[in-house]
Amino acid sequence: MHNKIETELETNIRYIESRFEGCADAVMRRILVGDEKLGMYVVYMDSMYDRDFIDGVVLKSLLFDRIQLPDQNAGQVIFNKYLATADVKETNRMEMLIDEVLKGNTAILIDGMAKAMIVSSKNLPGRGVSEAETEVSVRGSKESFTESFRVNTVLIRRRIRDTRLKSRQMTIGVRSKTDVALMYMEDLVRPEMLKQVIRKLESFKIDAILDSSYLESLTEEKWYSPFPQYQSTERPDKAASALLEGRIVLVVDNSPMVLLLPTVFACFFQASDDYYDRWDAANFVRILRYAAAFFAVLLPGMYIALAGFHPEALPLSFALSFAASREGVPFTLPVEVVVMELAFELLREAGIRLPGPMGSTLGIVGGLIIGQAAVDAHIVSPVVVILVALTALSAFTIPNDLFASAFRMIKFYFIAAASIGGFVGLTAAVLTVLTHLSGLKSFGIPYMLPFVSAEMAPKGKWQDNIWRMPLGKMYERPYFTRKGHRRRLRKEKKNDIR
Structure with missing residues (x-):
């Protein structure tokens, strides 16, 4: 497989054109810069890129500004000087270049350089943040997740402004190459549970992941059980609450539902309005x-x-x-x-x-x-x-x-x-x-926690189960949380003011 980007531009062009043959929505342009001395090749997907940014900023600076290029390292000069305002990364692998183009980014190859520049230009069509439909709440947030991967992670990050909220991004699906974010609180999640989830996500190969339900079916322990072993939600506030309990959130591109794990029987009787x-x-x-x-x-x-x-x-x-x-x-x-x-x-x-x-x-x-x-x-x-x-x-x-x-x-x-x-x-x-x-x-x-396996559900196990205590009395996080980090509410003693 032709995986490395060559220094000869024509070799790279022939390979890219062969891969995108029959793809009518793929746009490939040859341009000359620096008094038409240096050849460049631009690749992007039509209607998936930010036209104003690429045409109005990146290509305009290359084509219409009077570029003075040295005889050597001309490509590096373009990268450092003329593309400095763009979100750019380099790659020397052809497969990565093609994957990035299919995500909506723009690839720029320069003659004489054995690497390509990937300009972040993704601008995918999609619906905006709307009101939750399946989990309606009288009070609280009305926002719901969308099909946009980055919008969904931002909706969660906006609610937890803490650097201990980690997001590990994976790509699953041989053909779909779907982005999956595994989000968790570094200090609250159980390390052994995190490793188990990652191991399960890496244990299979499949053509495509088109929705979060695919991951649910592929990674659940007992597939024959009628009871769901994941909890799904379309509400960002519910996902944020799960993270603060030491649970893991899986965000899947193109899916308006995120997965919460682990889950127990009592979780399915809890609604956002309860809190x-x-x-x-x-x-x-x-x-x-x-x-x-x-x-x-x-x-x-x-x-x-x-x-x-x-x-x-x-x-x-x-x-x-x-x-x-x-x-x-x-x-x-x-x-x-x-x-x-x-x-x-x-x-x-x-x-x-x-x-x-x-x-x-x-x-x-x-x-x-x-x-x-x-x-x-x-x-x-x-x-x-x-x-x-x-x-x-x-x-x-x-x-x-x-x-x-x-x-x-x-x-x-x-x-x-x-x-x-x-x-x-x-x-x-x-x-x-x-x-x-x-x-x-x-x-x-255990699915029936805290009714079974009492040693896993110590003090505070009944604070939020069949019933919940007043918020001022819910001192302990649930049993999902790592040991030693279950305290979530401390009342500060104030000095007498006279």
Whole structure:
């Protein structure tokens, strides 16, 4: 492979033109400077570079200023004198030159020099910083990440103005060459966890990384688990908060979602508003989320177990009401529940795919119409319609969509278990899920911390878990943080002022 840049300009030109053959958006220009004595070659990608800067500053100074070049080291003079105002770096590798051009930078080769100048001229099209859509907050920041790699790192850096915030940049993807930033607080992150993350990111080769979810799938420890082992967010304030807890943030170019790791079960029930609202109101809502998650995953299975297998456990009025509501329904109880659950899942998926207001309208109106029509036709009972609606509403209260999706899938597992064995089958299914969760880890951190592995969750483990303490009482950082650096709040004693 032709990897080194040659001193002969024509050799370099032939190789570059062969690599960019068929690339209509690649611009390659020959120019002569210094009374047309010195040949230069400029390469950039159309619509990916800053036209005003390259044409108006860099090339103008080379073409229209009266350049006096010495007979020797002319290229170095151009680099030091005429390109001094630009952000320029040198390279002697052809592959690096091509990679930089494909990123939107401009490469300049000079006859007689066995190296190229890479001028920072990246100006990629993209949307600006907008309001968060999937993690809406009443109070606090409204900003969200974008598809721009550098914008996303700046949004985090703006919130943590500390030199101990480190950013290690990597390039992943043989063809996409996607930039990935691994951000962490040097004094708070666990060194062994940082090494493990880097090792996993370097353990594979793939054609392209088109979104942060690719890294999630490629590096998670138990790929078969329905529970996400990364936490994703579109909010810069949430990413900054995670960094200050000793966690690692992965920023991926072209992705508006960043990854937070490690993560535990309790993290998925925490929303940004929990820390901006009063602690008592935040605790009420957080406990409500836990209750809603319980109903979202277990309510259909419990109904099948009670009404179908153990009606004697119900009060007589409830048992008679359930039996009366099922008169004329042709399906068995499990089939009835599954049919309605699948119908609501179809409505939810259709609502997501339809644009804008049409999607939400379909979800509400479609649910009402289908539910009422199914009851009138005696296909399902009114109790099942109410039950499925409560289950769907409960799932929507979970702040993280991936985590809510796991609950929706496990719900069908519990329905099947309850249909086979009633409460015995349901209890066995719950125990298998709890056993799986107890053995799950996210980069060495137990998923069910602090409920398991108490030695990893010392003092302060309950300050921000199922509930959170008032901000003035949250003295300790969570269990992700390196030992010896868990104190985050100290109250200074003031001298008496007289």
